[in-house]
Amino acid sequence: MSATIATLLRMASNRLADTSLTASLDAEILLANVLEIPRSHLYARPEQIVEDRQVRLYALLVVARSKGRPIAHITGSRDFWSLTLKVTPATLIPRPETELLVEEVLRIVPVGAHWYIADLGTGCGAIALSLAIERPNCKIVATDISKPALDVARENADRLQIKNVEFLEGEWFIPVANRRFSVIVSNPPYIPNEDPHLREGDLRFEPRLALTGGPDGLAAIRKIVLRAPTHLDSGGTLLLEHGYDQAEGVRSLLAAAGFTDIHTALDLAGINRVSSGRFEE
Ligand code: GLN
Numbered sequence: 001m002s003a004t005i006a007t008l009l010r011m012a013s014n015r016l017a018d019t020s021l022t023a024s025l026d027a028e029i030l031l032a033n034v035l036e037i038p039r040s041h042l043y044a045r046p047e048q049i050v051e052d053r054q055v056r057l058y059a060l061l062v063v064a065r066s067k068g069r070p071i072a073h074i075t076g077s078r079d080f081w082s083l084t085l086k087v088t089p090a091t092l093i094p095r096p097e098t099e100l101l102v103e104e105v106l107r108i109v110p111v112g113a114h115w116y117i118a119d120l121g122t123g124c125g126a127i128a129l130s131l132a133i134e135r136p137n138c139k140i141v142a143t144d145i146s147k148p149a150l151d152v153a154r155e156n157a158d159r160l161q162i163k164n165v166e167f168l169e170g171e172w173f174i175p176v177a178n179r180r181f182s183v184i185v186s187n188p189p190y191i192p193n194e195d196p197h198l199r200e201g202d203l204r205f206e207p208r209l210a211l212t213g214g215p216d217g218l219a220a221i222r223k224i225v226l227r228a229p230t231h232l233d234s235g236g237t238l239l240l241e242h243g244y245d246q247a248e249g250v251r252s253l254l255a256a257a258g259f260t261d262i263h264t265a266l267d268l269a270g271i272n273r274v275s276s277g278r279f280e281e
């Protein structure tokens with residue numbers, strides 16, 4: 001049953017080719033996980049023999065992946081920004097495009113600033129924790145309606161020894177009733193309820209609560225935009241991630257709520273992904 005790294009990778013990518021668009025990457029991530037080595041080490045030793053016990057474990061993980069289970073759920077983690085975060089089926093799996101939201105916030109928060117920032121619907125804490133690391137003098141409040149998600153976020157903060165994030169349970173602004181922030185950021189659920197993508201790929205395994213935003217996908221964004229002015233310092237900024245075809249809708253909502261300096265940023269794929277606006281009292 002013993003086999004080399006190169007053979008296992010070849011067999012696994014073939015096995016995954018029909019069900020995953022990233023078959024060889026998946027095969028590598030899973031093998032690196034089983035061998036407990038960085039993925040780059042696989043290329044350095046393709047002829048290394050893998051122990052039977054590890055071959056058997058690898059086979060189980062490859063089968064799980066061939067049934068569609070997200071890589072992040074199999075390995076229990078996902079890299080985001082500079083962090084490796086714990087992820088469970090209770091949270092959304094952080095997406096690379098959400099790093100744009102972090103970049104956009106960092107563009108407006110000066111290094112060394114002691115600002116008060118809110119991350120609404122934090123999930124596993126990806127946005128809040130990235131901001132906390134990059135702006136250690138800022139205080140971040142991260143809310144989520146899901147207690148199991150918040151437990152994962154807290155665990156991530158503890159493991160990374162991040163102290164400047166406060167976690168509060170509740171929907172959107174409810175846990176921060178009388179507080180005001182310099183910046184409010186959110187990657188809320190924004191996929192329309194009946195979107196066929198929900199039946200594809202990793203989305204099948206993620207919490208609906210973190211994905212869907214009503215018939216047009218904008219239900220959560222509407223709530224956040226309407227309430228944000230009462231939670232922003234004068235001149236404060238609201239930044240929201242949204243779907244590829246929602247920029248115009250989100251910008252109109254911001255304008256209707258009295259925001260100015262409204263603009264949309266493109267992600268690395270050239271897709272309208274983050275819209276923001278400032279609120280002057
Ligand atoms: N960007 C995710 C997707 O389209 C959705 C995440 C969200 O709704 N915030 O798969």
